[in-house]
Every structure is written in structure tokens, then in C-alpha cells.
Amino acid sequence: MTTFQIYFFEFSAIYILLAWAIYLPFRANQPYFGPFYSMALGAYFAAYTSVHLGWPLWLILILGVVFCILFSLIPAFKLAALGGFPMLIATMALFFIVQTAVRNMDVLGGRHGLFGIPPLSSPVLLGVSYGLLLLVGFFVYRLDHSHIGRALDAVHFDPKVAATLGINTRNLSVELQLVASAIGAIAGVLYAYTFSGVFPEAFGFNLILYGITILTVGGMYTMWGVIPAAPILWGISQVLPDSLKTFAIIIYGALLIVMLLSRPSGVIDRQTISGVRALFKRGSAMPEKAP
């Protein structure tokens, strides 16, 4: 496989993971940007422990996830009580704190980044990435179709009614934040291994733009939308001819704006999914109405 193909498959997996991490809290109307800093923390955790301490990948994955969950647990309860705008700004603030901190800490390589993770062979890297992707995907699917998924729907439509139905919205929010951070951490560790290192510029406004665009264009009301959206959107920026490559960010931004104005639920919404299901189901030609 060429380097480009490896990058393509790796980044598809990483961005799908990142988009799922943002998708879960979004379903409960929680604009939680925690996965972005979890990704940065996970990537730096992987780089530091691998380069300076020589830990193996499996240990880094487990402890990286634990580290990010613990980090996210500190503000989780307060963030759950905040919700809305304040939650968004607080998590963005944490994102910038993490960014400034890693940029100014010499032990993490400062502005130059931290490189030198022992490279994995491409089959191992892809195997690990897609294994984790399947695992996380299965987990998100089960979560969506459990009583928690139904609780999420209830909170999405009316948090107050959901609360009267006996849903503990605060605990639900905390759980979502922790799950999202864990998925973000996995994406971060994979990111570090793909590049054999990390650098602070990777975790800027552009990462937020990519994550949000993939989720919004793919469809933020179902977990399936991001699966085609991540490779296609990341791929667009790579296969553009050089003369157009400088426009990549503008194309992303314009796509995001057009999408939000014309079809806020994204290309793939629940209607699409139930339509696809109906195709394979004999007898019931009518797709069921879904939000």
C-alpha cells in the first residue's frame, strides 16, 4: 500500500471516531467540544509515554483513555449543569488551555512537537485502527439502541419533559461527556501513531472545523452519516489539484454553511436510514416516520 492510501484509511478511521465522539453529546443537545482536547491530550500522552518511557501501544491506549476520562471528569458535573452556550465556551476554553500549555511546555517539544514514536508496520496500524473503530462503532450502536438512546431522544426533544419522565439529565450528560472523551482519546492515540509524533498546530481551529463539518454534512441525528462523510470530505482536500488545494478550507467552510442552511439534518438523516432498512425488509414498503 502506498503512503497515501495508508494515510487515507487512517484518517478516515480517526475522523469517524472523532465525529462519533462529538455526535453522542450533540444528540442530547450538549455542545460539548471535549473530544477535541481529549484528542490532543491522548495524542500527547501517547507521544510522551512512547518516546520518553517506551511504553507499548496497548498500555498507552488503555492508560490514555483512562487519563482523558479522569481529566474530563474534573469539570464534567459543572459542565452538565451549565449546558448550552456556557458549556460550549467552557469546553472551547479548555481546548485553548490545552493548546497553549502543550505549545509552551518544553518537555512536550514546545512549538516543534514531539516526534520519534517507534513506527508500526502498516497492517498492524490499520488493523488496530479498524479493530478499534468496529469496537467503538458497536458500542455507539448499542448505546443508541438501548434505554440510554431513547433517553437521548427524549432529552433532545424536550429536556424538561424528559426530566419528568424520570431521566436524570445531569448524570446522562456526565456519562456522555466521559464516553465522548474516551473516544476522543482513542482518536488522539491513533493520530500520534499515524504521524509517529504530534505537533501543536494539529490541534487548532481547523480540527474543530473538520470535525464539525464531517458531523454536520454527514448528518448529526444518526451515527451512520459520518461513515461516508469522513473519508469523502477528507479525501476531497487530498485529491484536489494543487491549484485548488489552497481553497480547501474555504470549500469546507462554504460546504458547512450551505449544508446548515439547506439541510440542517445532514445528507444522511434517520429517514434515509429507515428508507434503506425498508428496502431490505420484505412486505413493508412504507418507511416509518422518523425525526
Added chain:
Amino acid sequence: MEVFVAQLIGGIKLGSLYAVVVICYDLLILVTGILHLGYATLLVLSMYAAWWVLRATNGNLALGILAAVASGPMIGAVTAPLFLPLIRRRAILEALVISLALGIIGADVMSHWLNLGLPISFPARLQMEGYTITWGLTQIRMGELVTLAVSIVVVFAFLYFLNKTKRGRVLRAVAQDTEVARILGISVSKTAVFSFALAGFLGGITAVLFAMSTGAASADLGDNLSIKVLAVLMLASIGNLKGGLICALFLGVVESFVMAYLPGDWTNAIAFSVVVAVLLFKPEGLFGEQH
């Protein structure tokens, strides 16, 4: 002692500039319900407009200032239609994502095409280089004092406009209760466009003041500015004008001293640590809600 006083004056100047920008954010939030994350970047675009006109007219200061002040409301009015359908739907999250995309597009245009992406600098005459007040070891440029004076005048003129004129009362009515304002015959859409144009106008003035006090601009100035303004908004609680003014001045002074006495670019991290601490212990902000 002289250094201390000079830093203090510099800090107050910086704080009063932040105050004007914070007012614009608050105006947009209260009237349209939009947290305009790209606003600061659009403000920097006005600085680029002034720079472009200055270069084209061989440094005609009056035309340059006019270009900045006129481009502000124009940018505001051009971008307002993107938000109008979302304002009507009260789709706050989508509007926020669109504003983020606008900001990223603006920053990308500046970092690729305007002046080849290099930082721009304004003629020394705009900063009134010749006129300085010398006091002991320190020198204070006239431009800085003018910036301070003008921004204070702008803040008070805005407060007068908001509280004493009919147009201002319309803005306050929409901010307080959109539905009731609509019932009373106020066109919410027109008011929203007006607030965008007004925020753009104030942004244009601020752009001139920034050019006057710093003498330079670059593509990432908008991001830095919006990070700081978000910090102020969170500290003062969103939509609180008076609290915003106090916090803006406070942040300006703190930033001035941190830059003078601490190494590295830790200002953002410190500002945001304060924000996160305030959010965790007093989530409604230091000054609470005020509508």
C-alpha cells in the same frame, strides 16, 4: 514606577479596545441570539481593507480610515442574510457553527491571498509616531492615548444610543423578548440586520483603533482576539454589558502585566484558567444575568 504606570496605561488602552469588541458580541447575542465566533476575524478584515486603501492611495489616512469604518457595516450586512433563517428558527447551535465557519474562511483568505499571507503594517503616521509624551524612562505614543480616548467615547456613545434613543429602545425590546417585540409591530428581521450593521460599524471603528495602537495586523489576530473576548464574555456572563466592560478592562491590564513580567505566551492560558475556574465555582459568571 514609570514602567508600571506605562504598563497600566497600555493595559487600560487594550482593555478599552476589548470593551468595544465585547459590546458588539453582547449586542449580537442579545438581539439575535447568536454568539458570533467569526466576528473578530471580520473585524480584522476591516483592518485589511484600510491597509489596502492606504496602499492604493499612497497613504491617504482619511480614505484609509473611511475604508475601515465603511467596510465594517458592509461586511455585517452581507453576512447577516446567512443568519436570518436561523434566527427565525432560533437554531442557535447552527448559527454558531456558521459564524465559526465564516471566521475560519476569513482567516484563511487573509493568510493566503492578502499580502501573500504576510502580516501587514500600517504607516507610522497613523500611529502618530512623531508625537510622544516622555515621562522619565517611558514614552507614550499619542496614538495610544487617542485610541484610549476614542474607545471610551465609543462605549459611552453606544450606551447612550442604547438607553436614550428610540432605535436603542427597539434593540432592547427585541433583546428582552423577541415574541412580544414582534407582537408590538417591531420587525425582528430588520432589527437583526440593523444590529449586524451596527456591530460591523463599531467593528470598523475598532479596526482603525487597533491599527492605530498596534500598527500591524495578521491573519491570526482575529483568533487571538476572539479567544480573549470569549474569556471576557464568560467571566462577565454572556449579555451583561456593564460586567463585560469591567472584565474587559481587567483583562487588558492583566494581559499587559503578564506580557511585561512573564516569559512565553502564557496570557491566553492564564485568561482561560481564570474563566474555567469561574465557570466551575460560579457558573453564571461574576456578574450574573442581566436582561
